[in-house]
Amino acid sequence: DQQVKQNSPSLSVQEGRISILNCDYTNSMFDYFLWYKKYPAEGPTFLISISSIKDKNEDGRFTVFLNKSAKHLSLHIVPSQPGDSAVYFCAASAPTSGTYKYIFGTGTRLKVLA
Amino acid sequence: NAGVTQTPKFRVLKTGQSMTLLCAQDMNHEYMYWYRQDPGMGLRLIHYSVGEGTTAKGEVPDGYNVSRLKKQNFLLGLESAAPSQTSVYFCASSLSGAAQYFGPGTRLTVT
Numbered sequence: 001d002q003q004v005k006q007n008s009p010s011l012s013v014q015e016g017r018i019s020i021l022n023c024d025y026t027n028s029m030f031d032y033f034l035w036y037k038k039y040p041a042e043g044p045t046f047l048i049s050i051s052s053i054k055d056k057n058e059d060g061r062f063t064v065f066l067n068k069s070a071k072h073l074s075l076h077i078v079p080s081q082p083g084d085s086a087v088y089f090c091a092a093s094a095p096t097s098g099t100y101k102y103i104f105g106t107g108t109r110l111k112v113l114a
Numbered sequence: 115n116a117g118v119t120q121t122p123k124f125r126v127l128k129t130g131q132s133m134t135l136l137c138a139q140d141m142n143h144e145y146m147y148w149y150r151q152d153p154g155m156g157l158r159l160i161h162y163s164v165g166e167g168t169t170a171k172g173e174v175p176d177g178y179n180v181s182r183l184k185k186q187n188f189l190l191g192l193e194s195a196a197p198s199q200t201s202v203y204f205c206a207s208s209l210s211g212a213a214q215y216f217g218p219g220t221r222l223t224v225t
Contacts, residue, residue, distance in 0.1 A: 022119065032212065043118070043204050043216030044157070089156060099145050099164050099211035101172065104156030 003027045014113050019077040021108050023090035026071065030087035030092040032100060035064060035075045038087045038107070047088075048075070080112045096111050116140055118217035120205050126223045127195045135190040135220050137205030143215075145208040146188040147172070148180060150201040157204060163188055164211075195224045198222075 005024045013019045021035075031052040034042035050057040050064045050073065057064050063076045071092045077084055091102040120189030121136040137146065143173050149157040149172075163182040177190045177199060188207075192199060200223050206214040 027134055034213065036216075041218070043206075043218050046215060047212060072215045091156075098164060099208070101162070102157075102214070103142075103173075104158070106154060106156045 001016055001027070002106075004090060004103045004105040006090060006108045008089075009040065009106075010109040010111070011068075012111045012113060013080045015082055018077045019075075019080045019084065019110055019112065021075040021077075021088050021090075021110065023073045023075075023101055023105055024071060025073075025092050025103075027092070027094060027103075029094040030103075032093045033064070033066065034091045034102065035062075036089045036091065037084075038089065044089060074087050077110075080110075082112050082114050083108060085112045118205055118207050118215055120203075120217040120220050122220060123218070126225065127192075127224055129196060132191070132193050133187075133195065133222075134192075134214050135185050135203055135222075137188045137190070137207075137217060138186055139188075139207040139215075140186060141207060141209070141215070142185070143207035143209050144185070145211050145214075146182065147208070147214060148172065148178070148188065148190045148208045149204045149206065152201050160190065160203075188219060195222075197224045200224045 034049045035047040038044040065072045087107045091104045093100040115119040147162040161180040166185040203220045205217040208214045
């Protein structure tokens with residue numbers, strides 16, 4: 001049973017427009033969420049995080065929104081650039097002793113068209 | 115500052131062979147992790163460590179062992195490789211356990 005779901009395997013967006021990537025989760029105990037970007041043949045790169053005590057976090061062109069009642073988070077990229085073309089993973093963690101243990105979604109491949 | 119490095123980048127093993135993957139980080143991070151990524155799936159946590167000399171099981175630990183003898187290194191061992199262990203393996207490290215920083219990955223094929 002997938003606890004973190006990214007239901008759109010791929011997304012195409014025109015350069016300069018907004019990209020919205022979505023992520024749904026089932027475990028109400030999750031309280032910390034991350035987004036990663038991954039280029040081919042490279043490791044994932046940390047983008048942005050959000051704690052469950054917030055509903056929005058912004059970093060430059062990237063904003064993450066969290067809707068706890070819907071168990072949904074989204075990543076907005078504005079404006080989208082060709083260099084943003086990559087696979088995006090969301091990840092969620094519940095409170096545990098020791099460290100964060102993340103459950104990852106399956107990823108959404110974003111293609112930004114010039 | 116190299117960040118997180120992984121050795122080797124590629125490896126082909128025969129069923130039953132053993133090998134060790136090395137992860138090294140130069141950021142003085144306490145926490146280190148091993149993940150595997152398979153087609154159509156997200157990254158899954160194999161083992162992790164919250165400090166030198168400590169290790170713990172993640173989501174998919176069977177068939178793997180780990181050691182963290184030095185703070186900067188985290189080793190992942192396969193004692194008897196199986197085709198089901200064909201995957202891309204990623205190591206990550208973290209200062210606080212929140213944001214994790216990944217290495218470039220090791221692509222392992224078991225025939």
